[in-house]
Every structure is written in structure tokens, then in C-alpha cells.
Amino acid sequence: MVKITYIDNEGTARTVEGEVGATVMETAIKHGVPGIEAECGGACACSTCHVYIEEEWREKVGEPSPMEEDMLDFAFEVKPSSRLSCQIKVRQDLDGLTVRTPERQA
Amino acid sequence: MSEPIKTDVVIIGAGPIGLFAVFELGLLDMKAHLIDILDKIGGQCAELYPEKPIYDIPGVPFTSAQGLVDSLLEQIKPFGAQYHLNEMVESVERIGDPLFRVRTDQGTEFESKIVVIAAGGGSFQPKRPPIPGIEPYEGKSVFYAVRKMESFRGKRVLIVGGGDSALDWTLNLAPLASHLTLLHRRSEFRAAPDSVNKMMALVGDGKIDFVLGQVAALKGNDGQISEAIVKTNDGSTFDIACDVMLPFFGLTMKLGPVAKWGFELKNNELIPVNTENFETSVPGIFAVGDINWYPGKLKLILSGFHEVALMAQKAYRYCYPDKRLVFQYTTSSTSLQKKLGVSPPPPPQPVKV
Ligand SMILES: Cc1cc2nc3c(=O)[nH]c(=O)nc-3n(C[C@H](O)[C@H](O)[C@H](O)COP(=O)(O)OP(=O)(O)OC[C@H]3O[C@@H](n4cnc5c(N)ncnc54)[C@H](O)[C@@H]3O)c2cc1C
Ligand code: FES
Numbered sequence: 001m002v003k004i005t006y007i008d009n010e011g012t013a014r015t016v017e018g019e020v021g022a023t024v025m026e027t028a029i030k031h032g033v034p035g036i037e038a039e040c041g042g043a044c045a046c047s048t049c050h051v052y053i054e055e056e057w058r059e060k061v062g063e064p065s066p067m068e069e070d071m072l073d074f075a076f077e078v079k080p081s082s083r084l085s086c087q088i089k090v091r092q093d094l095d096g097l098t099v100r101t102p103e104r105q106a
Numbered sequence: 107m108s109e110p111i112k113t114d115v116v117i118i119g120a121g122p123i124g125l126f127a128v129f130e131l132g133l134l135d136m137k138a139h140l141i142d143i144l145d146k147i148g149g150q151c152a153e154l155y156p157e158k159p160i161y162d163i164p165g166v167p168f169t170s171a172q173g174l175v176d177s178l179l180e181q182i183k184p185f186g187a188q189y190h191l192n193e194m195v196e197s198v199e200r201i202g203d204p205l206f207r208v209r210t211d212q213g214t215e216f217e218s219k220i221v222v223i224a225a226g227g228g229s230f231q232p233k234r235p236p237i238p239g240i241e242p243y244e245g246k247s248v249f250y251a252v253r254k255m256e257s258f259r260g261k262r263v264l265i266v267g268g269g270d271s272a273l274d275w276t277l278n279l280a281p282l283a284s285h286l287t288l289l290h291r292r293s294e295f296r297a298a299p300d301s302v303n304k305m306m307a308l309v310g311d312g313k314i315d316f317v318l319g320q321v322a323a324l325k326g327n328d329g330q331i332s333e334a335i336v337k338t339n340d341g342s343t344f345d346i347a348c349d350v351m352l353p354f355f356g357l358t359m360k361l362g363p364v365a366k367w368g369f370e371l372k373n374n375e376l377i378p379v380n381t382e383n384f385e386t387s388v389p390g391i392f393a394v395g396d397i398n399w400y401p402g403k404l405k406l407i408l409s410g411f412h413e414v415a416l417m418a419q420k421a422y423r424y425c426y427p428d429k430r431l432v433f434q435y436t437t438s439s440t441s442l443q444k445k446l447g448v449s450p451p452p453p454p455q456p457v458k459v
Binding site: 040043045046066069070072073074076077078079080103104106 | 154155158233235236267268269290291292294296320339355356358
């Protein structure tokens, strides 16, 4: 199991256990973490699973693919640390990963 | 006002389920008109994920969403359905027993014996960017679509986005606007490379500006925008003076007019139906696909396909009250094959030895 922390717009942190192979979006939905909508169910087609990766995790998590960058155009307040959480797979070396959810998803 | 279009069936929504409804209705001799607010056929499949794979269409191990739409169009071709795109159905009124008058926002009127609502997640509408205080500007100096190009002549136009709509309108409005700025969050575009090249050429000639950033707030008075406050990727801000702003952030599904047609909706967004024939509480109006609700409902394409087959049986009773309906297979029924315009290969001849 891998611990993932989601910090919402108001600063409330929620830490849940993610399964290796699931996505960071699925992990949030499964545990009822608010702030991620995931309208398209993880198909990289809606951009309502937008998160900001905490600075110290950015390198490990990696950069979005060109397709994900295209979808990020539809998100709001996109920052260099923006990712779509349905495109990040939970891996053992992401244990402790912290992401922030934006003020709103679309 | 011109005469209403008279038809057996009006199908609201040209998504995959509306399309397959044409097939099942067609086999039973009912003619359909389809109406969709989108400029293309295929609903969510065509608008949201055309290139993505689908693996759970029975008998089709793999197809793309657009591939599925294309196959459906080929499959329903024999039935000559008519499409009315770029039109939103605004009202459905019961005028007979059953007979309906259906009206669109473009003024088209239909008179049909039955209505099939295949409206999916609702009508596609432009996404509104969450810029604080944008509402008073909407429709006055902030527009999500261009209806009349002339109204932008001589204006300072700010276009926001990096897709085809943003680029197309940049190219189209550049000659009309007194000054045009294209604002996008990065220097890569989703739009067709050809449009991007043309846009870049205009920038090179000094005809338009291309600026990197995202709109953070608006300034103006009484709905008239004067400046957009833009945030750059490094966090600094600056203003862009403009008379109109056109943000293009793609489309999202909103229930839209369906909410006003008098159904008691489940969770405020779904039309309850019975599972015998997918008829709504109004005799003669059916709801199929993602828009309907019944115990156990799954928003899957295959479920919608099943729903339209049963719907067509009941629809037949309204359209042909005096005729008896005989259950037939497309494999063996020559009358169905005639409707489909196919002739099966002759049975194999016995081989002489
Ligand atoms: C990313 C993604 C992946 C998916 N993957 C799968 C999958 O693998 N398998 C699967 O089975 N399903 C999948 N789905 C779900 C599937 O796409 C839907 O179940 C299907 O599109 C529903 O079809 P529909 O015809 O009912 O509605 P839609 O496809 O939503 O079409 C409805 C149409 O009605 C129009 N409309 C609505 N109101 C009006 C009005 N008032 N006037 C005019 N037009 C109107 C809309 O503009 C729209 O075009 C996926 C969905 C998404 C978003
Ligand atoms: S869930 Fe839709 S893009 Fe991630």
C-alpha cells in the first residue's frame, strides 16, 4: 500500500492508502476524497481531475504527456505543477505523494 | 412561419443511442428525423473521445469511439434518416393522442407521432471559465460563440484558448477587428497545424498579437469589458485592453431544455422510464440511453442499444395502431432484408462427387 495525501483548497489534508497500479484519481474517488470530479472516468477527456503536485514530488511524478497537456488547456488556473490525476499511476516509489486540489474543477 | 415537418418519429440527440434508434425504428417502417445541438453526429463519442478505444461493444472487440459512430452511420444508411445539426430542441408539446409538436431554437418545427429523447447527459454547451465576476459580461462583451462576425468589426478582440475554435476565430476575425490578441497558456496548440501556421504568419506580419498566459480577472463597467487581467506562468500579471473577449474552453454537457419538459426527474437530471418499453410518464414520449433512469440502469452504449429495440416495438403500436407486429430476424426475414437493401448469399449448392 502507498500513502497519498490530498490537500484541498482550504488546506485540509486527507491521507489515504492507494493500491499500486490504480490511478491517483481512482484512489481519491474510492476513498471519497472531495475536490476531484473525474467526469469522464479517467479517459483523459474531461480535465476535472486536475491536481497540483507538491514541489518535492514533481520530478518523481514526471511531466504530462502531450495528450494530457492538450486536456489541461480546458482546466483552470493551470500551473507548471498541474497534472490530471487520472494519468498518474500509483507506484511504490510514490509512497507519501502529496497533491493539492484546485479551487474548482471546471 | 413555414409548415412543420411531418414525420413518424423525432429523435432528440444524435449520439450512438439516437443513431441505433433509427435502425430499430427503421426495421419497423418508422421514419425518423434527428436533431442535435452539436455540429456533428455522434454525441459524446464524437465530441468527447473520438480517438479513444471502446472494448465493450458486443461482437466488436475493439473500435474507436468515432469508428463506432461511423459504423452506426453505415448500418442505418438504408433508413434515410434526416439530420438537423446545430439545432437545440427547446420545446416538446403534446397536441394529439399521441401527436407532438417539437420546436428548435432555430425555429424549425416538427409534428411527430412519437418523440424519442436520446439526449445523453444533456446538450453540449460551452464551458464557462471560472473567472470571478464574469457573469455580468456574458452576452454583452464576453461571448462563447460567434453568431454574427460583423458585430466584431472595428473592435479590440481578445480570444482565449488553443483549440480549433480559438484558432479558427482568430483567423476569421483578424481582418475585421481593429486589434486582435490571442491568449493561450502555452505555445503548443491542439488546433490543426495549418491554422497554427496561418496564425503565426499573422503574428509575424504584426497583424495580431499572440500572448502567453491565463485570464485571472476582468475589468469593466455595466457588462462592458475594458481590460482582462492576465496571469503569466511565472505568476506576474498584466492587462490586455479589449472591447470583447471570446473564451474557448471546450464543451460540457448541461441538461438544458429537457428540464423544462414537465418530467419528474430522478436526481434532477434523469428521465424515469419503465423497462418494458422505455416509455416516459407521457404516452408516446420515450427516453433511451444516458438520459433515462430505471432501477439498475447502467450508462453503457450496449444498454442503450437494447433499450431502443424494445422502444421500437411500443412505438410501432402508436404509428400503426391497426397493424399486427410480427417478430422477425434480420438473418432470415426477406422483408427485413429488403428494407436493409441487402440480399443474402444463396445457400451453398450440394457438391457432386
Ligand atoms: C471518455 C468516455 C469514455 C466512455 N467509454 C465508454 C465505453 O467504453 N463503453 C460504453 O459503453 N460507454 C462509454 N462511455 C459512455 C457512452 O459514451 C455513453 O453511454 C453514450 O455516449 C450515451 O449515448 P447517448 O446517445 O445516450 O447520449 P450522448 O452520446 O450523450 O448524446 C446525446 C446527444 O443529445 C444532444 N442533445 C441533448 N439535449 C438536446 C437538445 N435539447 N436539443 C438537441 N440536442 C440535444 C447532445 O448534444 C448530444 O450530442 C464513455 C463516455 C465517456 C465520456
Ligand atoms: S478523469 Fe477526466 S481527465 Fe481525468
